[in-house]
Amino acid sequence: EAQVTQNPRYLITVTGKKLTVTCSQNMNHEYMSWYRQDPGLGLRQIYYSMNVEVTDKGDVPEGYKVSRKEKRNFPLILESPSPNQTSLYFCASSSSGSTDTQYFGPGTRLTVL
Amino acid sequence: GQQVMQIPQYQHVQEGEDFTTYCNSSTTLSNIQWYKQRPGGHPVFLIQLVKSGEVKKQKRLTFQFGEAKKNSSLHITATQTTDVGTYFCAGPRIGTYKYIFGTGTRLKVLA
Numbered sequence: 001e002a003q004v005t006q007n008p009r010y011l012i013t014v015t016g017k018k019l020t021v022t023c024s025q026n027m028n029h030e031y032m033s034w035y036r037q038d039p040g041l042g043l044r045q046i047y048y049s050m051n052v053e054v055t056d057k058g059d060v061p062e063g064y065k066v067s068r069k070e071k072r073n074f075p076l077i078l079e080s081p082s083p084n085q086t087s088l089y090f091c092a093s094s095s096s097g098s099t100d101t102q103y104f105g106p107g108t109r110l111t112v113l
Numbered sequence: 114g115q116q117v118m119q120i121p122q123y124q125h126v127q128e129g130e131d132f133t134t135y136c137n138s139s140t141t142l143s144n145i146q147w148y149k150q151r152p153g154g155h156p157v158f159l160i161q162l163v164k165s166g167e168v169k170k171q172k173r174l175t176f177q178f179g180e181a182k183k184n185s186s187l188h189i190t191a192t193q194t195t196d197v198g199t200y201f202c203a204g205p206r207i208g209t210y211k212y213i214f215g216t217g218t219r220l221k222v223l224a
Contacts, residue, residue, distance in 0.1 A: 033212065040122070042201060043156070043214040050210060058211055090155055097210045099144060099163075102203075104155040 002027045004105035006091050012111045013081060021076045021108050023091030031097040032074040033058070034066065036087040037107075043090065049074055050097060081112040119202060119215040127223050132192050134218035136185040136202035144204055145178055145185045150217075151198045159187075159200075192222045 004025045013019055025032065033048040035058075045058030049068040063085055065077040074093075078085060089108045094100040117138045126132050136145070144163045148156035160169055162178035162185065169176045175188045185202055202215040 031210065035214075040216065042119075042216045043203075045212050045214075048210060048212070056210070059213070092156075097205075099161075099205075101146070101158040101161070102148075102156075102212070104157070107155050 002103070004091055004093055004103050006089075006105035006108050008108060009106060010109050012113065014113050015082055016080050019078050019081060019110075021078075021089060021091075021110070023074045023076065023105060024072050025074075025091075025093040025103070026072065027093060027095075027103065028071065029093035029095050029103075030071070031094045031100070031102075032068065033092045033094075033102070034064070034074070034076045035090045035092065036060065036085075037090060038087050046076070046089075081110075083112050086110060086112050117202060117204070117213050117215040119200075119218050121218055122216065123219050123221075125221045125223060126192050128194060129191050132189045132196070132220055134187050134200050134220075136187075136215045138183045138204070138213075141182050141207060142204035143182075143207060145182075146203045147176060147185075147187055148201045148203060148214075149198050150201065154198075156201060189220075192220070194222050194224055196220060197222050 007022045030051045034046040035043040044060045047066040049055045091105040092102040094102045146161045147159040150156045166180045167178045173190045177186045199217045199219045201217045
């Protein structure tokens with residue numbers, strides 16, 4: 001089954017404790033992206049990747065890092081989480097970027113205390 | 114910076130009534146996509162519009178892309194309880210692969 005998976009689905013952590021949210025897709029998609037969703041603000045793009053080793057900033061990249069060492073995986077790293085990063089995070093992938101359907105993962109609800 | 118606003122933010126309708134959400138971008142979009150997010154779920158792709166003035170239909174849903182490619186609308190005829198959710202428009206910033214999403218319209222359908 002074609003899908004995007006994210007782990008963990010829920011995470012409660014404390015300020016400053018490094019964490020990684022994993023994202024994996026099995027559709028051989030080139031484009032992958034991370035979004036955060038906050039009430040009233042819709043989805044805002046954090047980082048995206050056009051292909052292996054090619055990443056770029058979205059609209060809200062501060063406090064986040066990503067890597068794309070393999071085509072299928074695109075982890076999101078928070079080196080020193082802060083309470084303002086409490087949010088619902090979605091990973092998405094598409095075949096080739098701006099003209100293709102984005103397939104979203106189930107989401108990760110992160111709470112930073 | 115480029116912004117995409119959607120109105121209304123919330124809409125409650127009686128089952129059987131029609132519903133429309135409007136998406137307005139501050140700049141021209143090369144294409145526009147619509148997504149639906151059920152409560153507690155993730156966004157799911159509905160449709161993509163590419164051409165100026167394009168109109169597409171999916172059963173009770175009608176999507177329109179403005180002539181200037183700066184606005185779009187989604188109209189649902191005779192809403193059903195299964196239409197409940199938040200509807201987002203989205204599109205790539207011109208000349209980039211960065212995506213911008215609209216603020217969303219949350220639809221509630223009262224049976």
